[in-house]
Amino acid sequence: MKSINKVMPIVYFFLFLIGVEVITSYLAIDDAAIPSRYILHNFYNRNENIDTLFLGTSHTMYGIDPEVYERITGNKAYNCGTNWQYLDGSLALIKEADRLYDLKQVYVDLYFYVCRQPNRKERTSSDLVSAYYISDYMKPSSNKYMYIFSASNSEHYVEALIPQRRYIKNLADFRYIRSNLSKKSTENYQNYILESEYEKILKNGQTTCITSLENQGFYYEGIGYSLYDSKEEWNDWKEVLNEMINYCKEHDISITFMALPMSDFYIMQAGGLKYDEFIEEVLNVIETSGIEIDYWDFNLTKTRYLDLQEKDFKDISHLNSEGAKQVTALLADLEVKNNKEDIFHNNYQQKLDSEVKIFGINLMVDEEKNVITIMPATNADDKEITYKITHLDSEIKINYQKNASFQYETGEKYKICSYINDKLCNTVWYTGK
Secondary structure, eight states: OHHHHHHHHHHHHHHHHHHHHHHHHHHHOOOTTOHHHHHHHHHHTOSSOOSEEEEOSHHHHHHOOHHHHHHHHOOOEEEOOOTTOOHHHHHHHHHHHHHHSOOOEEEEEOOHHHHTSOOGGGOOTTTTHHHHHHHTTSOSSHHHHHHHHHHSOGGGHHHHHSGGGGGGGGGGOHHHHHHHHHHHTSHHHHTTOOBOSSEEEOTTSOEEEOOOSTTTOSEEESSOOOSOOOOTTOOHHHHHHHHHHHHHHHTTOEEEEEEOOOOHHHHHHHTTTHHHHHHHHHHHHHHHHTSOOOEEEGGGBOTTTOOOOGGGBSSSSOBOHHHHHHHHHHHHHHHHHOOGGGTBOSSHHHHHHHOOOEEEEEEEEETTTTEEEEEEEESSOGGGEEEEEEETTEEEEEEOOTTEEEEOOTTOEEEEEEEETTEEEEEEEEEOO
């Protein structure tokens, strides 16, 4: 009895600490709009098996429709894509699904930007946000803690294990706490429902989206940026791919790597033909593994099989629900019929050579002078390009110059049509700032 009396204060102390952690976490962390909270809740609380698991970044979240896949293949599927999901996060989720379900197959999206991030032991706190999107909502298990410890270095272990430590400053902001508690008191939050006027997370993990670029077009305001600016020594992702391949082989899980489609404008912005270098790296990893694994890059799909337009995208790099239906149907057909030989171009260069296009335009806006300079992303000869800019009843037609530009008025809407040899190739709507 005396020994119990000695132990009980220690037990009470630990219970007190747990209580403090739970309360501070609830007050400090505003996760009402974090998709992975809802996606992983639905993942853990399914009433049916997961035969096929889809993994990747937000491209997967929006780009795969499990309902379409199930209708064609007959396999039960779950979309477990999360924002900025690094490949070690995908691996952790494969292990989690294998632990909980009779998992037979996984599809992993290889988004080049995520692959070219810092190595795990070099990640900073900002790099680790994507890992926390997963680990914060995983249930306690050895797999979760192995993921946390392998995702970074000892400098970040405490903030990974105790999420509220990352938000401790919020506890001194009473306005923040009031707002956070208001969000968490809603019926949707408590029932794990995340939806807005245009988007909704379904029970099968997919994030549906009804917005499109149909009346906006493919354009980027600014000079664009390269997604290939990473260090050559950041090759950790290849090691993770091998870990993934070996795990699936050991546990009799079929694995397919894929690249969900982005607009060609986005790929051209990010480096264009350098995309082929990334494809070669992926294929080399697969070949070196010695295991026969498919890589389906839907950015290389021939247009007679998949012809995505502005109406199929929510933005220049993400599909909307209509685009997801088309891509998922093609993927499911590939799985069932195994007829991939004629569907894909061999590389991105071959795709570009198949058709001359204006993929989109960069708009360089000078707000002081109210001048817009148009810079096309194209594989056409500059001399073949013309533009027609329409504002109300007026039209301006200009031939391509190195710095083709026009005056605009703040608040007014402009329709910019781009032509190659007088054939309409791209239409953009822009409102002057």
